[in-house]
Structure formats: C-alpha cells, structure tokens
Amino acid sequence: MVAESAARGSTAFTEVMTTPPPADTSGPLTGLLDFVFADVWQRPVLSRRDRRFITLACVADADADRPLRDHVYAALNSGDLTFTEMQETVLHFAVYGGWPKASRLAMMVDEQWQHIHDERGEPVPPPASLLPLSTPSDPERRLALGEQAFKDINCLEFAPPRDHPFHGAGILNFVFGEMWLRPGLGMRERRLVTVACVAFQDAPFPIMSHVYAALKSRDLSFDEMDELALQFGAYCGWPKAASLGQVVEEQKQRVTAEWAAEQRTP
Amino acid sequence: MVAESAARGSTAFTEVMTTPPPADTSGPLTGLLDFVFADVWQRPVLSRRDRRFITLACVADADADRPLRDHVYAALNSGDLTFTEMQETVLHFAVYGGWPKASRLAMMVDEQWQHIHDERGEPVPPPASLLPLSTPSDPERRLALGEQAFKDINCLEFAPPRDHPFHGAGILNFVFGEMWLRPGLGMRERRLVTVACVAFQDAPFPIMSHVYAALKSRDLSFDEMDELALQFGAYCGWPKAASLGQVVEEQKQRVTAEWAAEQRTP
Amino acid sequence: MVAESAARGSTAFTEVMTTPPPADTSGPLTGLLDFVFADVWQRPVLSRRDRRFITLACVADADADRPLRDHVYAALNSGDLTFTEMQETVLHFAVYGGWPKASRLAMMVDEQWQHIHDERGEPVPPPASLLPLSTPSDPERRLALGEQAFKDINCLEFAPPRDHPFHGAGILNFVFGEMWLRPGLGMRERRLVTVACVAFQDAPFPIMSHVYAALKSRDLSFDEMDELALQFGAYCGWPKAASLGQVVEEQKQRVTAEWAAEQRTP
Numbered sequence: 001m002v003a004e005s006a007a008r009g010s011t012a013f014t015e016v017m018t019t020p021p022p023a024d025t026s027g028p029l030t031g032l033l034d035f036v037f038a039d040v041w042q043r044p045v046l047s048r049r050d051r052r053f054i055t056l057a058c059v060a061d062a063d064a065d066r067p068l069r070d071h072v073y074a075a076l077n078s079g080d081l082t083f084t085e086m087q088e089t090v091l092h093f094a095v096y097g098g099w100p101k102a103s104r105l106a107m108m109v110d111e112q113w114q115h116i117h118d119e120r121g122e123p124v125p126p127p128a129s130l131l132p133l134s135t136p137s138d139p140e141r142r143l144a145l146g147e148q149a150f151k152d153i154n155c156l157e158f159a160p161p162r163d164h165p166f167h168g169a170g171i172l173n174f175v176f177g178e179m180w181l182r183p184g185l186g187m188r189e190r191r192l193v194t195v196a197c198v199a200f201q202d203a204p205f206p207i208m209s210h211v212y213a214a215l216k217s218r219d220l221s222f223d224e225m226d227e228l229a230l231q232f233g234a235y236c237g238w239p240k241a242a243s244l245g246q247v248v249e250e251q252k253q254r255v256t257a258e259w260a261a262e263q264r265t266p
Numbered sequence: 267m268v269a270e271s272a273a274r275g276s277t278a279f280t281e282v283m284t285t286p287p288p289a290d291t292s293g294p295l296t297g298l299l300d301f302v303f304a305d306v307w308q309r310p311v312l313s314r315r316d317r318r319f320i321t322l323a324c325v326a327d328a329d330a331d332r333p334l335r336d337h338v339y340a341a342l343n344s345g346d347l348t349f350t351e352m353q354e355t356v357l358h359f360a361v362y363g364g365w366p367k368a369s370r371l372a373m374m375v376d377e378q379w380q381h382i383h384d385e386r387g388e389p390v391p392p393p394a395s396l397l398p399l400s401t402p403s404d405p406e407r408r409l410a411l412g413e414q415a416f417k418d419i420n421c422l423e424f425a426p427p428r429d430h431p432f433h434g435a436g437i438l439n440f441v442f443g444e445m446w447l448r449p450g451l452g453m454r455e456r457r458l459v460t461v462a463c464v465a466f467q468d469a470p471f472p473i474m475s476h477v478y479a480a481l482k483s484r485d486l487s488f489d490e491m492d493e494l495a496l497q498f499g500a501y502c503g504w505p506k507a508a509s510l511g512q513v514v515e516e517q518k519q520r521v522t523a524e525w526a527a528e529q530r531t532p
Numbered sequence: 533m534v535a536e537s538a539a540r541g542s543t544a545f546t547e548v549m550t551t552p553p554p555a556d557t558s559g560p561l562t563g564l565l566d567f568v569f570a571d572v573w574q575r576p577v578l579s580r581r582d583r584r585f586i587t588l589a590c591v592a593d594a595d596a597d598r599p600l601r602d603h604v605y606a607a608l609n610s611g612d613l614t615f616t617e618m619q620e621t622v623l624h625f626a627v628y629g630g631w632p633k634a635s636r637l638a639m640m641v642d643e644q645w646q647h648i649h650d651e652r653g654e655p656v657p658p659p660a661s662l663l664p665l666s667t668p669s670d671p672e673r674r675l676a677l678g679e680q681a682f683k684d685i686n687c688l689e690f691a692p693p694r695d696h697p698f699h700g701a702g703i704l705n706f707v708f709g710e711m712w713l714r715p716g717l718g719m720r721e722r723r724l725v726t727v728a729c730v731a732f733q734d735a736p737f738p739i740m741s742h743v744y745a746a747l748k749s750r751d752l753s754f755d756e757m758d759e760l761a762l763q764f765g766a767y768c769g770w771p772k773a774a775s776l777g778q779v780v781e782e783q784k785q786r787v788t789a790e791w792a793a794e795q796r797t798p
Contacts, residue, residue: 035301036504063468063595064509094564098769100594102564107598130562165575165762166777174567175770202329203734203775233298237503241298243330329734357697364630365707366730366738372698373737393693396675396700403669409662427659431623432638434662435714440706441631448701468595469636 009034016041016048017070018077040234046227049080053189054228056089057196058235060105061097068105073112083113084128088185089193095175096197135178143168146177153180153187154209155216191219195228199244200236207244212251222252275300282307282314283336284343306500312493315346319455320494322355323462324501326371327363334371339378349379350394354451355459361441362463401444409434412443419446419453420475421482457485462498465510473510478517488518541566548573548580549602550609572766578759581612585721586760588621589728590767592637593629600637605644615645616660620717621725627707628729667710675700678709685712685719686741687748723751728764731776739776744783754784 013021016037041051052075059067075081081089086109094102117124136142147159150172160167180190191214198206214220220228225248233241275296279287282303307317318341325333341347347355352375360368383390402408413425416438426433446456457480464472480486486494491514499507541562545553548569573583584607591600607613613621618641626634649656668674679691682704692699712722723746730738746752752760757780765773 035297039297058503059505062503062505062509064505066512067505067508091564094769096769096771098590098594099564099568099767100591100596100599103599104596133563165577165758166765166773169571169575170762170765170773171770174564174571178563197769198771201734201769201771203771204736205778206771206774230298233503235503235505237324237328237499237501238298238302239325239328239330239333239501240503242333243328246332353697357702360698360702361631364729364733365627365702366733366735368698368702369738370735372696393695396695396697397671399671399701403671405663405665405669429659429662430638431619431662431714431716432626432634435665435710436623436626436631436634440710444701444706448697450697463630464632467630467632469632471639472632472635 008038012037012042017074019070019074036234040230043227043230045221045223046231048078050189050192050224051231052080053089053192054196054231055235056105057093057097057193058200058232060093060101061197061200062236063101068108069112072105072108073116076109076112077116083125084184085189086113088182089189091179091182092185092190092193093197095179096194097200133178134183135181139173142177143172145181146172146175149176149180153213153217155213187217188219191217192228195220195225195244196232196236199229199232199240202240202243207247208251211244211247212254215251215255216258225252274304278303278308283340285336285340302500306496309493309496311487311489312497314344316455316458316490317497318346319355319458320462320497321501322371323359323363323459324466324498326359326367327463327466327502329367334374335378338371338374339382342375342378343382349391350450351455352379354448355455357445357448358451358456358459359463361445362460363466399444400449401447405439408443409438411447412438412441415442415447419479419483421479422475453483454485457483458494461486461491461494461510462502465495465498465506466502468506468509473513474517477510477513478520481517481521482524491518540570544569544574549606551602551606568766572762575759575762577755578763580610582721582724582756583763584612585621585724586728586763587767588637589625589629589725590732590764592625592633593729593732593768595633600640601644604637604640605648608641608644609648615657616716617721618645620714621721623711623714624717624722624725625729627711628726629732665710666715667713671705674709675704677713678704678707681708681713685745685749687745688741719749720751723749724760727752727757727760727776728768731761731764731772732768734772734775739779740783743776743779744786747783747787748790757784 010021013033022033041048046054052071055071056075059071062068072086076083076086090102090106090109093105114124136145143162147162150159151157153176160171162168162172191210194210195207195214198210211225215222215225226245229241229245229248232244276287279299288299307314312320318337321337322341325337328334338352342349342352356368356372356375359371380390402411409428413428416425417423419442426437428434428438457476460476461480464476477491481488481491492511495507495511495514498510542553545565554565573580578586584603587603588607591603594600604618608615608618622634622638622641625637646656668677675694679694682691683689685708692703694700694704723742726742727739727746730742743757747754747757758777761773761777761780764776
C-alpha cells in the first residue's frame with residue numbers, strides 16, 4: 001500500500017514535471033507531494049495543459065526559484081505550451097501579478113528555452129517580430145477599443161472613465177486596449193492565469209469581478225472553476241483557496257440567477 | 267473507505283477548529299481539507315499548539331478573512347494559546363510579516379476574544395499594564411542589549427553596525443533590543459512564528475539565517491523543522507514550502523558540520 | 533511611427549534607469565516596457581523622484597532580485613534620492629512591508645552604494661552617527677509622544693490603548709513614537725512609501741486609514757493620489773491597484789465632505 005502509493009506519486013511526478021522524482025521520498029513533505037502530483041494533477045475536468053497555466057501563475061507569484069524553474073521547464077519541455085503561449089503568459093502575468101515578478105519569469109523562460117534546446121542539441125529559433133501590433137496606435141481609437149474590450153471581457157455594460165490616470169492610461173489604453181487582445185493566447189487560458197493571479201493578490205473586487213466574468217462568459221464552466229480553486233490551493237495554500245472558493249460559490253449563484261432571468265425575458 | 271475518510275476528516279476538523287465541519291463536503295476542495303486536517307494536523311513531532319503558531323502566521327499573511335477569523339477563534343477557544351501569548355504573537359508577527367497585516371490580525375484577536383467571552387457569558391478581563399517595560403530605556407544601554415540579543419538569538423559572533431537607520435534604530439534598538447526579549451511568549455514559539463513569516467516573505471538571506479539559528483540554538487530539532495515546513499506548505503502552498511525545505515536541508519548540513527567541529531575542539 | 537515609438541521607449545528607459553535599455557526588444561514584454569517607461573514614468577503631477585519612492589516599495593515587496601537591484605541603483609545613481617533618504621526609506625519600508633524584505637533591501641542598498649562609488653572611483657563616505665536619537669528615551673514620555681504623533685499623522689482624534697503589546701510596545705512606542713518622527717525623510721515621501729506598502733499588503737483597514745490620512749493632511753493631493761495608484765499598478769499589478777483605486781475614490785469623497793463641513797463650522 002505504501003510502496004504502491006509511492007510508485008503512484010513517482011510516476012505522476014515524472015509525467016507532470018518531465019524529470020525524475022526527488023530521490024529522497026522519506027521526509028514529511030512526501031505526503032504533500034503525493035497529494036499534489038498523484039491526486040490533484042490527475043483529476044478530470046481540467047487538462048494537464050490547463051493546470052499548467054494556473055500553476056505557472058502560482059509559482060511566479062510565490063517567489064520560489066526552483067519550483068519556478070522546474071514548472072517553466074516542464075511546461076515547455078512537455079510541449080503543453082508553445083513558446084509563443086509561454087511568452088504571452090509572461091505578459092499577461094505581468095499585468096496581473098506585477099512587472100517585477102514578471103521580469104524574473106521572463107528571464108527564467110528565456111533561460112529554460114535555451115536549456116531545452118541545448119539538451120536536444122538544437123538551435124533556439126529566432127524570435128517572432130513584435131511589430132506590427134494588432135491593435136490601433138491612434139489614442140482615440142485605442143481607448144474606444146479598450147472600452148469595448150473592457151465591457152466584453154468583464155461582462156459589464158459600462159467602462160470606467162477615460163479621464164483618470166489609472167483607468168484611462170492604464171486599464172483602457174493598455175490592459176484592455178492592447179494586452180488582452182493580443183493573439184498568441186486564447187481567452188480561456190487568459191482566464192486561468194487571471195483568476196490565479198487575482199486569487200493570489202486577493203484584492204476583493206478583482207477576485208469577484210474576474211471569477212464572475214469567467215463564469216458568465218462561459219469561458220470556464222462551474223466545474224472547471226472548482227478545479228481551478230483546487231489546483232490553486234495546492235500551489236498557493238489553503239487560506240487563499242478557501243477565500244477563492246467562497247467567492248466562486250457566490251458568483252455561481254449570481255450567474256445562475258442572471259441566466260435564469262435572461263431566459264425568462266425574450 | 268470514502269465514508270470512513272470523510273468521518274476522519276470531519277472529526278479532525280472539529281478537533282482543530284473547535285467548530286462543526288462545513289456541511290457540504292462534496293466539492294473538489296474536500297480532498298485538500300481531508301489532507302490538511304486528518305493528515306497534517308494529526309502528525310507527531312509538533313503538537314497541535316505548536317502548529318497553531320505556524321498556521322496563525324500563514325493565515326495572517328494570506329489575507330483571507332474567514333480562515334484568519336476561524337484560526338484565531340480556534341487557537342483561543344481551544345485554550346491552546348493564552349490571550350497574552352496571542353497578543354505577543356501579533357507583535358512578533360508585525361515585525362516579520364509587516365504592520366498592516368498585523369493591524370488586521372490585532373483587530374481580529376480582540377473581536378474573537380470578545381466573541382468567545384460572549385458565547386460563554388463571561389466578561390472580558392481587563393488588559394495587563396504595558397509599563398514598566400522589562401528592557402532598558404537609555405538608548406546606549408538598549409543598543410548594547412540589542413547587540414547581545416542579536417548575537418545570541420541569531421547564533422552569530424557579530425552584530426550589524428549601529429550607525430545605520432535600519433540596523434541601529436530598527437533591528438538593534440527595537441527588534442532585538444526589545445521585541446524578542448519581551449516576556450509572554452517563549453523562544454520556541456517565537457521561532458515557529460519567525461520561520462513561517464520569513465518563509466512567506468521569502469527574502470533569501472532572512473530565511474537562511476532564521477532556519478539556521480532555530481536549528482543551531484536547538485530551540486527546534488531537525489524533525490520539528492521538517493514538520494514546520496509541512497504545516498507551512500499546507501497553509502502557504504507548495505512552492506514556498508519547497509523553497510523552505512531546500513534551505514532546511516542546507517542548514518541541517520551546516521549545523522551538523524559545526525556541531526561536529528565543536529566536539530573535536532576541546 | 534513604429535521606430536519612433538521604440539526610440540521613445542529606449543530613451544525613457546535610459547533616463548529612468550540610468551543604464552542602456554535591454555538589447556532585445558522583440559518579445560511581447562516590449563509593449564509593457566514602452567508603456568511603463570515612455571508613458572507612466574513620464575506623466576505629470578508626480579515627479580520622477582516621487583515615483584521612485586512608490587517603485588522602490590513595490591520592487592522590494594515583489595521579491596524579484598534584478599528589478600530591485602536596478603531600481604536601487606537608479607534612484608541613487610540619478611541623485612534623485614540621497615543616501616540618507618534611501619536609508620530612511622529602508623527603515624520605513626521595514627515597518628510597512630516587513631523586516632525580512634527590508635533586510636534584503638538594506639543589503640542591496642549598501643551593495644549598490646558601494647558599486648556606484650566604485651564606478652566613480654570614489655570612496656564610500658563614513659555613516660552618520662545614529663545617536664543621539666531625536667525622540668525621548670523615557671518610556672512614559674515616548675508613549676505620550678507616540679500617542680500625539682499617532683493622532684497627527686493618522687488625522688484621528690484618538691490613539692489606541694497603551695496596555696496592549698501590539699499597540700503599546702509596537703505602534704505607539706516605536707512606529708509613531710520614533711520611526712515616523714525621524715529626520716531624513718519628509719512626510720510626503722513617507723506617505724508615498726506607506727500607501728504603496730499598505731496597498732501591497734492589502735489589509736482593508738490600513739489601506740483605508742493611510743489613504744485617508746495622506747489626503748486629509750494635504751500631504752498628497754487628489755491628483756497625486758491617482759498618479760500613485762497608476763505607478764503602483766505598473767509595478768504591483770492591476771488587481772491590487774484596482775482595489776487601491778476604489779479606496780481612493782471613497783476616501784476622496786469622505787475627505788471632501790469633511791472639508792466642506794469644517795468650512796461651515798466657524
């Protein structure tokens with residue numbers, strides 16, 4: 001039973017991390033490792049690839065170098081994320097997790113991408129060109145696009161005022177007028193990263209609004225959101241996951257009520 | 267098997283939290299809950315009381331209101347911590363976790379202390395007097411005491427320079443010249459809170475120095491430190507716990523080597 | 533137009549960081565880099581020097597070594613902050629961001645101060661003497677001074693009870709009885725650091741009380757507070773900035789109403 005569980009944990013670890021498990025599996029952290037790799041990562045509803053976006057956000061938030069390095073490596077080495085998707089994840093994370101932590105993540109991504117190519121004896125492909133941007137340069141058109149994207153993505157009928165540094169120059173001009181609209185990462189993946197980041201940052205309004213929008217838009221199902229909370233809990237800890245879980249329950253009820261009301265009105 | 271595990275989880279939850287378990291145990295967080303309460307909290311080496319100091323630091327760091335409230339309540343309601351110990355924990359946490367989070371913790375402690383007395387139909391006892399302080403008031407004598415305490419508590423042969431605002435006015439004058447020396451909380455309990463806080467804050471040097479000093483002073487045994495990392499992992503997440511675990515392994519080796527060298531020299 | 537924007541970003545980067553921009557500007561982070569350096573840092577209302585205090589608090593919170601190093605270097609190398617101001621910023625940050633992160637910041641400050649002098653071929657000047665302190669040593673007089681400073685700085689008519697370790701030994705005796713009153717850093721600069729730290733730590737009551745006091749005291753204008761939130765958002769991520777922005781709006785209304793009431797009463 002014990003040996004079987006250890007084998008199960010080791011196999012699961014190798015599958016997720018694409019490297020052999022730690023040699024010493026006798027310490028008290030082993031139970032946690034079994035739980036995380038043999039139980040959480042193997043669960044249905046969210047794929048291993050889905051779980052990577054949540055986990056990458058958590059380890060980039062958590063400031064633990066080795067887990068960050070290992071998960072960046074595993075996500076790219078497994079082929080679950082393309083390099084373009086990983087780079088867009090870094091940019092998306094920068095907005096929701098903060099620029100300094102994203103700088104470190106960006107460095108780690110470049111380093112591990114090089115490392116993977118070294119291991120394979122292949123050259124690193126040349127980078128894709130940033131320009132031309134897919135969003136308009138004209139400030140008026142950008143703000144208008146940002147307002148529309150803000151409403152669509154947040155499932156709201158209003159956008160914040162332009163004439164305000166944080167909202168105008170930050171949120172409308174850059175976050176929704178450019179960042180969320182970039183190609184290279186799907187809306188579903190952006191939702192996974194965003195909810196993990198706001199749950200870590202735990203400012204009450206953003207958690208509520210992003211959980212709501214992810215459910216209301218149907219980009220994530222109710223069951224997928226529950227799994228997100230569990231994966232998040234395994235990597236960011238129980239208290240923040242409990243807090244997220246509470247918001248999820250509230251927003252499920254709100255969305256369910258809104259959908260019911262929409263069906264009643266033609 | 268499932269029913270047995272659920273009963274085990276429920277019983278363990280009630281014992282730790284001093285309240286009934288959540289009614290709905292069907293969601294994906296249930297597995298995490300069972301793991302945390304039926305496995306981690308029940309482990310040997312650290313007592314339930316010991317685990318409270320680690321957990322309180324983690325939930326106060328994590329900005330999750332309900333877990334914070336529930337763990338403050340449980341720690342006091344169970345009698346595992348006296349009110350004086352809880353208040354000293356707040357002050358100690360303020361230094362290592364930051365005063366803003368400590369302000370919220372302090373408010374929660376007062377609120378739950380009132381709540382417990384209301385439930386019992388008892389009046390809240392009057393507070394103990396702050397003055398006289400047990401540490402000297404004269405700045406020169408305080409700095410000298412702070413330097414000695416810095417060396418003793420950190421197991422170092424030197425203290426930082428006085429003529430430096432952070433080190434002089436902060437570390438020597440207040441943190442080691444007063445805070446660590448206050449009665450009302452044992453050195454062992456201060457170690458548990460400190461290591462949990464530095465592991466959360468994850469600046470490399472403080473983690474290393476506090477893990478080292480807790481082991482070198484023999485205030486915490488090697489096995490106790492391993493259990494600390496596990497309890498911390500359950501509440502602050504796996505990546506930071508893995509990082510802590512790595513530092514613990516390094517510092518165990520360092521301390522073992524130092525003890526061996528000390529035995530060789532008469 | 534495109535080349536012009538890239539040149540704008542590079543020029544702005546060099547001006548702020550006092551070093552050449554990154555060579556590779558093809559990745560997806562380039563857009564964010566342009567946004568942060570060519571847009572946010574160049575905005576009016578807050579000076580580049582003002583923005584440094586906010587940014588230093590954010591990068592010290594974020595646990596990312598390279599951004600921390602680069603911003604400490606830039607703040608000192610540009611001459612925007614004196615060494616004394618930087619040291620007081622470390623002490624102030626320690627209280628609101630936690631001592632472990634402050635320890636790392638302190639080490640980085642000493643290291644970069646040395647590095648700057650090495651680059652210039654100049655010796656590092658000797659430190660200023662810590663003693664005598666400018667605040668009273670007698671505990672009773674310190675507590676009285678701490679109570680008055682608590683009221684003045686927080687714009688409140690009451691102070692917390694002395695007979696409470698966190699409030700008495702911590703808040704009144706040290707934080708307001710000494711730290712806030714130290715010379716070497718202006719009240720306006722302390723406000724910038726404090727609001728950035730409480731917004732990062734995001735315990736609701738401290739955010740509210742420090743935003744309120746900064747506005748009520750007129751140490752920061754309404755427009756300056758909006759710019760603070762934008763600068764903070766660029767470095768700590770949008771979720772916490774959105775939360776801060778919400779508190780700012782509420783406190784502007786509260787302060788406006790209070791000022792109107794004060795004008796009506798002679």
